[in-house]
Amino acid sequence: MVQTIYWKDNKVVMLDQSRLPLEVSYIECSSYECVADAISRLLVRGAPAIGIAASMGIAIGGLSISASDTDEFKKKISPVMDNLLNTRPTAVNIKWAVERFKKFIDTNSDKPVSELKEMLVLESINVLNEDIEINKAIGEWGAQFIHDGDTVLTHCNAGSLATGGYGTATAPMLIAKEQGKKFRVFADETRPVLQGARLTAWELMQSGIDVTLITDNSAGALMKKGMINLAIVGTDRTTRNGDVANKIGTYSVAVLCKEHGIPLYVSAPLSSIDFNMESGDEIPIEERASEEVTTIWGHRVAPEGVKVINMAFDVTPAKYVSAIITQKGAFRPADLFKLANEKTDLSKIRIGN
């Protein structure tokens, strides 16, 4: 499995995703400025991976602070956090990391500064390991849906690269492979940004999974030929009723799955489920720059001045989703809201084993 980010010898080591798949290179950061730069230049991407990078950025920023007491340390770590927050203002995972570490420092403000600094490092490694554990759990619950001889369709990149490891949509594939299952994967190239071609195809090849790249236009024809058995995708946000926001084109995959009687699974860590939002109708859809469509690697592929609609995401209604796979189990979309209640006996609503 590809290692996207890890801590080594008081350095944050990150795969430079901007060079993939043409070049595999890692950058080693020994300052928080270096980590912030990597986040802002998109060398590291994917919500969970960004959260881990921010956590390790805080830890490495802490290491270089000289402070005689915790109060001074708190004052000095504050601009480190602000700097990281400013790299990508809309990335909720950076905000989440900053809040987690603020609390952590408050809780441990009785510790000597030197000990606190070490604890921050361990806590940032915890963030990474927790993410891997969540994804592994998703993989364990999800692998049951992949059978010998299957071909799995996936869309966009919800892979190891976007997380600490295992990915979300790819976790069931990696675990199924660890279980010795024989299957293959079709990766939609995922226009306009081609995350499927650039990232998913590459990381599945690295993991020894039999992957074939297809254009987004090919999924329907391949389903019609009986060449796809199930689809697994990730999600940016899933609402209380089981509606799934994910990369543009996911909804088309869902409709094609329905037409061909193919199950569609959504890998969703609990952190991506918004129990406060009733349905996908409320999710604002980001419109992105037309240049993502009209130019590819700086080469113009469409007429100057052409109008473009470039929605980053679409919403797949719950009725198209066979199951939502979380770290707590796989559930029917209609049962998803029950996870918000801590008293729910999950064993009664889980799908499969």
Add this chain to the structure above:
Amino acid sequence: MVQTIYWKDNKVVMLDQSRLPLEVSYIECSSYECVADAISRLLVRGAPAIGIAASMGIAIGGLSISASDTDEFKKKISPVMDNLLNTRPTAVNIKWAVERFKKFIDTNSDKPVSELKEMLVLESINVLNEDIEINKAIGEWGAQFIHDGDTVLTHCNAGSLATGGYGTATAPMLIAKEQGKKFRVFADETRPVLQGARLTAWELMQSGIDVTLITDNSAGALMKKGMINLAIVGTDRTTRNGDVANKIGTYSVAVLCKEHGIPLYVSAPLSSIDFNMESGDEIPIEERASEEVTTIWGHRVAPEGVKVINMAFDVTPAKYVSAIITQKGAFRPADLFKLANEKTDLSKIRIGN
């Protein structure tokens, strides 16, 4: 409307489509070698347009022949025809043009050579005009399906550029515009070769039609939002039972149309209907080079060595098609086979007026 190819002052004038949409330039050929070169280098593309280019190539080749009688002329025009045939061996329209002109010369072999040469020029212009007339007729029959306020989805390029003029899928749009209807068009970019982005968007802009470029991934989400009212596509081959082979991704559009209750129309000149083939199951699907998917304008977008499936076409079963629009009228796919019988009263099976 864009003029793809025309005859002017004993020259064949062709739009250089390989430079679109970045540059609009025409080449003028006064020799058949020049025309053959334009065909083989894909400066001219699209089955009907290639047939017209081949016809004009034969005519311009004839002009430069000095022969004392028709027999000598026939001998000397033969290598011209062979040369054109060799430019793109699988292009049926070149074969069709060569056969048409062989017959034409045989029928008129009593004429003096100088007159025959002029007749060939007029005949090649006839080929162009006939194609335009067929497409205009498709447009007249098809325009009834476009209403004020509609948004029309199209896929790939079955436009003026692929024909002598009007195109097939675009003809109903151009005629509807001539009729003063207000509507807009969404053009799928059509990966992998991006004919929608490069050609369809460009030529509709040239014709003053309100066109918006979208990724193939966006069509479903836009249908779900109620932003698409009908789809019109072309066809490479339609079989007796109404199954439609067209650019890869057409089938996905068809399934999405069905899911949203959106009618799907196929513009098909009678020459593209294969009455000898029972169903689309018999159509061989061309697999093309993986580089079409893995590289874009020479820039690699996928990992070295990745497996690719790149089917050029897919087959949309007749049940997804609302009507097939020919130059003789619009018909339900189930009625299509009746067109093979010359005695059929078309007025009884035509859809609309």
